[in-house]
Amino acid sequence: MAGIYIHIPFCKQACHYCDFHFSTSLKKKDELVNALVKEIQIRKDEFKNVEVQTIYFGGGTPSLLTNDELQLLIETVYENYKVTANPEITLEANPDDLSKIRILELSKSSVNRLSIGIQSFFESDLKLMNRAHNAEEAKECLSVATRHFDNISIDLIYGIPGASNEQWLLNIETALSYNIPHISSYALTVEPKTALASFVKKGIIDDVDDEQAHEQFHLLKDKLEASGFVHYELSNFSKEGYFSRNNTAYWQGKPYIGIGPSAHSFNGKQRGWNVRNNTKYIKAIQQNKLPIEVETLTTTDRYNEYIMTGLRTIWGVSIDKVEEDFGKIYKDYLKEQSETFINQQLLYIDDKHIRVTKKGQFLSDGIASELFKINLE
Numbered sequence: 001m002a003g004i005y006i007h008i009p010f011c012k013q014a015c016h017y018c019d020f021h022f023s024t025s026l027k028k029k030d031e032l033v034n035a036l037v038k039e040i041q042i043r044k045d046e047f048k049n050v051e052v053q054t055i056y057f058g059g060g061t062p063s064l065l066t067n068d069e070l071q072l073l074i075e076t077v078y079e080n081y082k083v084t085a086n087p088e089i090t091l092e093a094n095p096d097d098l099s100k101i102r103i104l105e106l107s108k109s110s111v112n113r114l115s116i117g118i119q120s121f122f123e124s125d126l127k128l129m130n131r132a133h134n135a136e137e138a139k140e141c142l143s144v145a146t147r148h149f150d151n152i153s154i155d156l157i158y159g160i161p162g163a164s165n166e167q168w169l170l171n172i173e174t175a176l177s178y179n180i181p182h183i184s185s186y187a188l189t190v191e192p193k194t195a196l197a198s199f200v201k202k203g204i205i206d207d208v209d210d211e212q213a214h215e216q217f218h219l220l221k222d223k224l225e226a227s228g229f230v231h232y233e234l235s236n237f238s239k240e241g242y243f244s245r246n247n248t249a250y251w252q253g254k255p256y257i258g259i260g261p262s263a264h265s266f267n268g269k270q271r272g273w274n275v276r277n278n279t280k281y282i283k284a285i286q287q288n289k290l291p292i293e294v295e296t297l298t299t300t301d302r303y304n305e306y307i308m309t310g311l312r313t314i315w316g317v318s319i320d321k322v323e324e325d326f327g328k329i330y331k332d333y334l335k336e337q338s339e340t341f342i343n344q345q346l347l348y349i350d351d352k353h354i355r356v357t358k359k360g361q362f363l364s365d366g367i368a369s370e371l372f373k374i375n376l377e
Contacts, residue, residue: 002047003054003249004077006036007260008062009278012096016130016195017157017188023278026064032260032278033069035285037076039259042290044080046257046267052081054088054246057111063093067105074110088151088245090115096133098141107148114145115153115184121174122167125160128205129188130195142178151242153182158220159213160188161206168216172223181242185220186235187213217362234312234364251309261291269302271295300373303330308368311347316355330373337371 010026055077057070065073070091077083090113091106098116106114120126123135133141145152154175158168175183188208199205221231229237233251236244250256258265258274261281265272275281275291284291297305303326310317323331338354341347346360346367356364 001053001249001254002050003056003246003254003256004040004052004081005056005058005246005256005258005263006040006062006073007258007263007274008057008059008065009261010059010064011061012064012094012132013130014195016128016199017191028278028282029064031282033065033072035282036073036260038285038288039290040073040076041080042285042288043257043259046265047081047255050082050255051084052077052087053084054090054249055083056088056090056092056246058092060092061094061097062091063097063102067109070111071109088113090153090244090246092117094131094133095137095141098145100144103141103144103148112149113151113153114149115155116141116145118142118154118175119157120160120163121171122163125157125163128160128162129157139174142180146178146180151182152180153184153242153244154180156183156185156220157188158185158216159208159210161208165212165215165219169219169223172220176223176227181239182244183224183229183237184235185217185237187217214362221358221361230314231361232314234361251313252315253306253309265292269297271297299326299330302326304372307334307371308365311354311356311364311368311371314355316350316353319349319352319354333373334371341367341370 009023009032010029011024013024055074057065057073062070074089089111091111092115094117098114117131118138119129119131121135121138126134126138142152142154156171156175220237224237225231229239230243231237232243233247236247238244253266253268255267256265258272261274261278262276263274272292272294275284275293281291303322306322306325307317317334319331319334322334334354338347338349341360342349344360345357346363347354348357349355356367360367
């Protein structure tokens with residue numbers, strides 16, 4: 001099982017909190033799409049004997065591509081890779097791109113899953129984040145999309161300065177009213193070199209209140225679980241049968257190829273990342289060169305990654321798998337380091353799996369880092 005991620009590095013405008021790679025100029029869109037096609041072709045031998053089960057268009061804003069451009073990229077994957085009979089093909093989209101006509105067009109394409117960047121149903125939040133859509137567009141696109149797509153995920157952001165717990169609950173209730181089967185939700189973070197970081201530093205916007213973000217995370221968890229959602233990964237909630245196959249494969253260490261500028265790839269032993277520059281990326285691909293840097297992961301690197309991703313999920317960390325994949329020294333180290341967190345009721349062991357308790361969930365990344373092993377090789 002493998003996945004293909006295609007990065008579309010264009011946005012209408014820059015969200016204040018975003019530090020992903022993108023451009024607000026569409027001048028090179030045609031050249032970029034041609035380069036994406038070529039990279040898909042160049043890298044076909046990497047998945048010679050592996051079946052592709054997911055195709056994911058991320059960004060940036062992939063919904064800025066036309067249906068013809070999306071279909072060209074999908075067809076190129078089919079022509080160069082062995083694709084499973086019913087792949088999950090996800091398109092990240094913003095509400096302002098999802099007109100009634102566009103949604104209808106997409107419903108007739110190969111795309112079978114939408115991941116919609118709602119973030120909030122409140123105008124004040126959207127303005128603070130500098131989103132390209134407004135609250136009415138968010139609601140209208142969901143009204144139409146749910147009539148044409150069964151598999152829809154939306155993004156919501158909590159911990160927004162000035163947004164009360166009551167307002168956050170209204171956001172969740174609004175999302176539930178559309179019967180969405182999958183919700184991804186993230187705490188607002190102040191990333192360096194973003195507009196949000198500058199505004200916080202100047203005192204224009206209050207800094208994120210970690211305590212309130214913690215409260216809102218638990219309000220989200222309680223509300224969604226009471227509504228029949230499974231909290232299957234730290235930031236992801238889903239009705240049964242609607243887990244993201246793309247993201248689940250990533251958390252379980254399956255291989256994937258990242259196509260496009262700044263896209264990352266993983267084959268089980270090596271991690272690669274493409275150049276984070278559209279012009280350099282296009283130029284290299286036109287010369288039949290892959291603009292990629294590759295890092296070979298040590299046993300310790302792979303162990304640490306497994307701990308980080310495993311603790312974020314309902315599947316947890318398998319003690320037997322740690323011994324089988326990394327050796328007894330790593331199993332013993334894991335059990336020893338876990339004891340403190342088990343005593344603090346932040347971790348627990350069930351059926352030879354170490355999992356995070358409800359109390360520890362919001363802290364899972366920090367706990368994982370404490371379980372990391374320094375490189376002994």
